[in-house]
Amino acid sequence: MMTASANETKHEPDSEIGGLTRREAVRAGVLMGVSVAAAGTAVSLHRRAAVTGDPIGEGTVRHLTVLANVPPTLNDDVLIRMQRELVKAMAKPVEQRRWIMVIDTRKCVGCHACTIACVAENHLPPGVVYRPVVTEEFGEFPNVQLRFTPRPCMQCDKPPCVPVCPVAATWKRPDGIVTIDYDKCIGCRYCLAACPYGARTSDFGEDYLAGAAEGAPTDGQGALRGAPAAWAEQPSHEYGKSWTREGHQSPMGNARKCHFCLHRLEVGQLPQCTTTCIGRATYFGDANDPDSLVTELITRNNVQTLLPHKGTQPRVFYIV
DSSP: OOOOOOOOOOOOOOOOSSOOOHHHHHHTTTTGSSOHHHHHHHHHHHHOOOOOOOOOOGGGOOOTTTTTTTOTTTTTOOHHHHHHHHHHHHOOOOGGGOOOEEEEEETTOOOHHHHHHHHHTTTOTTTTOSOOOOEEEEETTTTEEEEEEEEOOOOOOOTTTTTOTTTTOEETTTTSSSEEOOOOOOOOOOOHHTTTTTOOOOOHHHHHHHTTTOOBOOSSSBSSSOOOOOGGGGOOOGGGOOOOTTOOOOTTSSSEOOOOOOHHTTTTTTHHHHHHHTOOOEEETTTTTTTHHHHHHHHHSEESSSSSGOOOOOOOEEEE
16 A cells, blocks of 8 residues: 655744744744643634535636637547546536546656646745655565655545644635635644645745855845846745735745645646646546546546545545
């Protein structure tokens, strides 16, 4: 049975005293002083909540024109087929969709293209990875082989990360995707500890360019020559919003995870990892559509889920 390794623990520097931001408060351990009784009450209330507040019904229908002028053919690439099925699914109310992902481990070559594509699409900072590829070695010398297992968020039907959140900042949408409200998240990391797949990471506000130019020549006044990198200033568009890394605002200090590229689905685009996979090893679609490619794959192949004994009922399936 395949297993996913958890992320390594990140060593955190000390925070300054006074005027603590949310991220700095977490690093300094201030949140450890929160009353256990109060947190327990919040968790209990959250567990009794019957609805998520997500919109449902006809207002969630999306009539997309993607590929509308391209007639289907018998030799369509699987990406084209999945794109058409995505448009078909989005034409239904959100509660009638059931997004799942199927990963064919026989085709995965461990190139990590999906990992890098996800980082680029969501402008992920250092230490935040939504889709790592776990490498396993099996067999005995000289007959040794490698197995590669991409590990996105499992979008569990019974997500253990949801009930432990003391502020109800994470929940499962009607279409099956587990989401996070960055504006509610307090960065306590209870959800990180609860996830058996290590699928959540914490955003500590790091920057790829921090310290990158140390020792470089300056103009004599301490300023480096050249303009800032344009890509570093671009916002992330997760959950259909625009998130810029300014000050210590969200999503810095928050728990973060894969969300099947919800912002892309809304405009008729497949998740970036699916589009980028060079071996066509990643498939995405609506499990409520009996004619969809993902339904066909899980019906005709030997599929497994990660850690089934945990009872989380993952919505990511692996062909082995």
